[in-house]
Amino acid sequence: MSKNYKRPDSFYDVPTHYCAGCGHGILHRIVAECVDELGIGEKTIAIAPVGCAVVAYDYWRMDCAEAAHGRALAVATAIKRCQSDRIVFTYQGDGDLAAIGTAETIHAANRGENLTVIFVNNAVYGMTGGQMAPTTLLEQKTTTSPRGRNVKTEGFPLKISEMLSLLEGVYSVERVSVSSPKEIFNTKRAIKQAFLNQVEEKGFSLVEVLSMCPTYWGKTPLEAAQWIETTLSGYFKLGKLK
Amino acid sequence: MKKRILISGNEAMGEAAIQAGCRFYAGYPITPQNELIAYMAAELPLRGGIFIQSESELAAINMVYGASGAGVRAMTSSSSPGISLKQEGISYIAGAQLPAVIINVMRAGPGLGNIWPAQSDYFQATKGGGHGDYRQIVLAPWSVQECFDLTQDAFVLADRYRIAAMILADGMLGQMMEALEYEEASSFPGIVQKPWALTGAKDRKPNIIRSLFMRPPDVEKNNILLQKKYHKIQSQETRCESRYCEDAKLVVVAYGSMARIALSAVETLRAKKEKVGLFRPVTLWPFPKKELRLSCPKAKKFLVVEMSYGQMVEDVRLSLESFKEVVFYGRSGGGVPTEKQIEREVFKTLNIKL
Structure with a gap:
């Protein structure tokens, strides 16, 4: 019998610190699988965000830099420009990419930097304890929107992927989810393609992943996955945006 | 061969950086250092380097963080209000022990102040303008010649100690033109190996550039390491006339x-x-x-x-x-x-x- 499903080489054999039902573990594995399958592990440099995934380097066997909150794409830009034959990707949350780092995101995209961006949208700030994110849905309760997000005072959830898809410098933008095995397979396809785009020097590729945060959504893991399908993906529509 | 040219302080710092092997520069326009960013835009890409006009000072200093993390000699420049914006990045550079050269062509403050020369960023430069217990080397030129010489030294010191080195100049020095003499060297000064750089983990364990140490007492250990380095610099690198x-x-x-x-x-x-x-x-x-x-x-x-x-x-x-x-x-x-x-x-x- 051959073993055809194993732990990726780029993925250390250690337990993660993530909560039960969190999407990060699935996504970390997908990234490691893609890196292995493309044979790029020895030339890949990851940029870890400020957020729950800041210690991603404890799980990925590859060179890695932390970046200050929001600055991942500035750091990635320089690393890639200095070593254009390496594969550089950022792994960023919604607060990092779409709030404090909005300027870095838009300008790296607009310059058409040949980078891969994995944008994890769970509609909440996880690491700091469940505050409102730029992508928090209307009426969604968080510690800083305790009566629910109010459009009059907090505005609409930010569709930054749609905004980025309008930029001429951007090569590819796709929104996927990790809410079910089917969606996980699709997410892997999209992320692998985003890495391949960089290998082929196509330019800026972003994959937005709708991901579960049961802890700060106040849901069980199963309810959280269902909430993506019934509610979150109703506002943030899945599919290829560019 | 010795060269003697007439040049402004701002341009002299740019030329010094390139001759010292600076191969990455990111900056954002601000008076009175605009001749420096323009010099780097004109010269650096022609001499094997990368120039980026960043979207902000925050992006510029973080690009320097990235380039330096990749093992490349990297620099940014600005003037007082812009240097304030860079402080977060400088703190991260200190925490992650990355070499970097930062030029501050000081102008008057506080706030927008004006574009005239001042020396009112001394506290910010020497006492740690960002958060945390850190230091940076601060060099203060008094002539265009020293703008050149000290910028070159800043790269050597930054690499030697894996630390940020700041040139604290002012609008007068940046703008004035004087004779500059330099020897065109065939190699870059003070080049060191950087086995810690992010170049892809080929035939070695992965490298990590970080300033986060979640498990106690790891961040204390990092701080003790930094303090040892600072004491060594204090005992070996003072300069005066x-x-x-x-x-x-x-x-x-x-x-x-x-x-x-x-x-x-x-x-x-x-x-x-x-x-x-x-x-x-x-x-x-x-x-x-x-x-x-x-x-x-x-x-x-x-x-x-x-x-x-x-x-x-x-x-x-x-x-x-x-x-x-x-x-x-x-x-x-x-x-x-x-x-x-x-x-x-x-x-x-x-x-x-x-």
């Missing part, structure tokens, strides 16, 4: 372009037989404490002159430990103490009626 200090009864202490004006005043006073000297710190951090005490054995009084309302004067007082009288004179906000004003302050301090 003293003129007419051996027999001076009063020593004027000034740095940067202010020291140029102070020297003129000191020389005029010497011609009038007044025993006055000039002490000029070249490294503002580490501050040349011991040298200040040793090079002025006869001095009873010290007059600190700055284009600020009294910042370096605190380090002078700390260095002299209250054993000497320290007097301050300064102007800031575009006002530059003149030779005449310094002479007047010297007479006042010596209780000589004019």
Whole structure:
């Protein structure tokens, strides 16, 4: 019998610190699988965000830099420009990419930097304890929107992927989810393609992943996955945006 | 072959960086350092480097963080308000022990202030403008020649200690043109191996550039490591210049372009037989404490002159430990103490009626 499903080489054999039902573990594995399958592990440099995934380097066997909150794409830009034959990707949350780092995101995209961006949208700030994110849905309760997000005072959830898809410098933008095995397979396809785009020097590729945060959504893991399908993906529509 | 050219301080710092092997520059326009960013835009891509006009100062310093993390000699430049924006990034550079060169062509503050020369960022530069217990090397040129020489040294020191090195210049130095002499070297100065750089984990364990250490006492360990490094720099890298200090009864202490004006005043006073000297710190951090005490054995009084309302004067007082009288004179906000004003302050301090 051959073993055809194993732990990726780029993925250390250690337990993660993530909560039960969190999407990060699935996504970390997908990234490691893609890196292995493309044979790029020895030339890949990851940029870890400020957020729950800041210690991603404890799980990925590859060179890695932390970046200050929001600055991942500035750091990635320089690393890639200095070593254009390496594969550089950022792994960023919604607060990092779409709030404090909005300027870095838009300008790296607009310059058409040949980078891969994995944008994890769970509609909440996880690491700091469940505050409102730029992508928090209307009426969604968080510690800083305790009566629910109010459009009059907090505005609409930010569709930054749609905004980025309008930029001429951007090569590819796709929104996927990790809410079910089917969606996980699709997410892997999209992320692998985003890495391949960089290998082929196509330019800026972003994959937005709708991901579960049961802890700060106040849901069980199963309810959280269902909430993506019934509610979150109703506002943030899945599919290829560019 | 020795070259002699006429050049502005801003451009001299750019040329020095390129000749020192700087191969990455990111910056955002701000007066009075715009000649520097323009020089890098014109020259760096033609000489094998990467130039990026970033979307902000925050992006610029974080690009330097990235380039330096990749093992490349990297620099950014700005002026006071822009340097304030870079402080977060400088703190991360310190925490992650990355080499970086940062140029501050100081202008008057606070706030938007104006574009005239000032020295009011001394505290920010020498005491740690960002969060956390960290230091950066601070070099203060007083001529276009030193803008060039110290920028080159900044790259060597930054690499040697894996630390940020700042050139603390001002609008006057950045804008003025002087003769610059340099030797065109065939290799870059002070090149070191960087086995810690992010180049892809081929045939080695992965490298990580980080300043986060979640498990106690790891961040304390990192801080102790940093402090050891800072102590070593304090014991080995102080630089200063003293003129007419051996027999001076009063020593004027000034740095940067202010020291140029102070020297003129000191020389005029010497011609009038007044025993006055000039002490000029070249490294503002580490501050040349011991040298200040040793090079002025006869001095009873010290007059600190700055284009600020009294910042370096605190380090002078700390260095002299209250054993000497320290007097301050300064102007800031575009006002530059003149030779005449310094002479007047010297007479006042010596209780000589004019």
